[in-house]
Amino acid sequence: MNAAFSSAAVNPNSTPTNSVFLPHKYSKTSARAEAGISVPRKRRDFSQTQLSVHGIPCTHLLVHEIVQRQSQKNNSSTSLDACPNPSSHPMFLEEAYERCKDICAENAKTFYLGTQLMTEERKKAIWAIYVWCRRTDELVDGPNAVHLTSAVLDRWEERLENIFNGRPYDMLDATLADTVHKFPLDIKPFKDMIEGMRMDTRKNRYANFQELYLYCYYVAGTVGLMSVPVMGIAPESSLSAQTIYNAALYLGIGNQLTNILRDVGEDASRGRVYLPQDELEKFGLCDKDVFSRKVTEGWREFMKEQIRRARFFFDLAEEGANQLHKASRWPVWSSLMLYRMILDSIEKNDYDNLTKRAYVGRTKKLMALPVAYAKALSSPRTTPPWQSC
Ligand SMILES: CC(C)=CCC/C(C)=C/CC/C(C)=C/CC/C(C)=C/[C@@H]1[C@@H](COP(=O)(O)OP(=O)(O)O)[C@]1(C)CC/C=C(\C)CC/C=C(\C)CCC=C(C)C
Ligand SMILES: [Mn+2]
Numbered sequence: 001m002n003a004a005f006s007s008a009a010v011n012p013n014s015t016p017t018n019s020v021f022l023p024h025k026y027s028k029t030s031a032r033a034e035a036g037i038s039v040p041r042k043r044r045d046f047s048q049t050q051l052s053v054h055g056i057p058c059t060h061l062l063v064h065e066i067v068q069r070q071s072q073k074n075n076s077s078t079s080l081d082a083c084p085n086p087s088s089h090p091m092f093l094e095e096a097y098e099r100c101k102d103i104c105a106e107n108a109k110t111f112y113l114g115t116q117l118m119t120e121e122r123k124k125a126i127w128a129i130y131v132w133c134r135r136t137d138e139l140v141d142g143p144n145a146v147h148l149t150s151a152v153l154d155r156w157e158e159r160l161e162n163i164f165n166g167r168p169y170d171m172l173d174a175t176l177a178d179t180v181h182k183f184p185l186d187i188k189p190f191k192d193m194i195e196g197m198r199m200d201t202r203k204n205r206y207a208n209f210q211e212l213y214l215y216c217y218y219v220a221g222t223v224g225l226m227s228v229p230v231m232g233i234a235p236e237s238s239l240s241a242q243t244i245y246n247a248a249l250y251l252g253i254g255n256q257l258t259n260i261l262r263d264v265g266e267d268a269s270r271g272r273v274y275l276p277q278d279e280l281e282k283f284g285l286c287d288k289d290v291f292s293r294k295v296t297e298g299w300r301e302f303m304k305e306q307i308r309r310a311r312f313f314f315d316l317a318e319e320g321a322n323q324l325h326k327a328s329r330w331p332v333w334s335s336l337m338l339y340r341m342i343l344d345s346i347e348k349n350d351y352d353n354l355t356k357r358a359y360v361g362r363t364k365k366l367m368a369l370p371v372a373y374a375k376a377l378s379s380p381r382t383t384p385p386w387q388s389c
Pocket of ligand 1: 126141227249252331335
């Protein structure tokens, strides 16, 4: 845990120069309190508002640093023609990207469908990132996870560095090497995801939401940070890049919190409880209640709070979705809406996520797609939310 905290991107001891933005619209006391999140009430300066959980500044994520490094890359004079990617034999790369496409299509149908409206270069890049994330997760959760040692993760990190230095190890790594060559991606979110996997191997209880949030940032918030440089920010957007990156990060957090709530029963059978221990206690619950799989009134009330918090993060993410490049908005809205529907499904199961797995049927999923599309059509806000009310 301490090693995890020492990461430069998530360092609670660093000066919170970045401030995680919370739109005024969401600063209603009830919503914040229910989500266990507080924001200084009188501050209206968007850039000064800091998110905190239970009074503790919860994200000292130096998203700011990542944004800066990525925009520097964006503005750099290196042109693709002037500096061809050394690992890129066109035929070889085409085949490798095809493989990424198949992996994405097989394992993440919604993400895959969402990429269909994106430009050729962007969709290939998202598939490459998807595959790298999936492979990273497989190290901890896949069939060979029993053989996982810290050396394996160290080696995976070394391979990542080689990818960023243009020296990929295999054909799938080559697609990511090509992607980081074409888009202004920073290595930090990728390294942080590996750190999240390390955390998962060392830790199976989370004392409070702050600890859980950190885990969610590592394994999912990072995906948002990796995706924005590929998806692109709308040229007409008037929000700061950092605000948009924060929204992307919140989508990852909301997704992961939802994953966790859906999988409570399944995780319990592996001896894992990804729920804040202090909040369980507040509802008179403990690990034993999770393992006994009895859905009591206390459990239902506890779950209501957890669901409310996940929805809160989706609401925050919504602010950023239409700030992305037009062609990238639909996949983001689709994933946001479909994940939200998992929360609805937990409610429909009367909060039984101990013996049942929340499921969203195919028809419901299909019906959400045109709605997501319509949402993606609206123009990005030109005035920040706190000025429009
Ligand atoms: C401004 C704004 C709102 C921008 C949007 C930015 C954006 C595209 C954010 C995407 C966020 C996202 C999809 C996060 C994924 C979170 C996730 C599901 C993480 C999973 C971690 C581990 O969980 P666990 O082990 O509990 O779960 P499993 O049982 O194993 O499923 C992950 C598995 C980590 C690995 C993540 C992936 C494999 C997904 C990577 C996805 C992409 C790169 C595609 C994102 C793009 C689209 C089209 C939405
Ligand atoms: Mn996993």
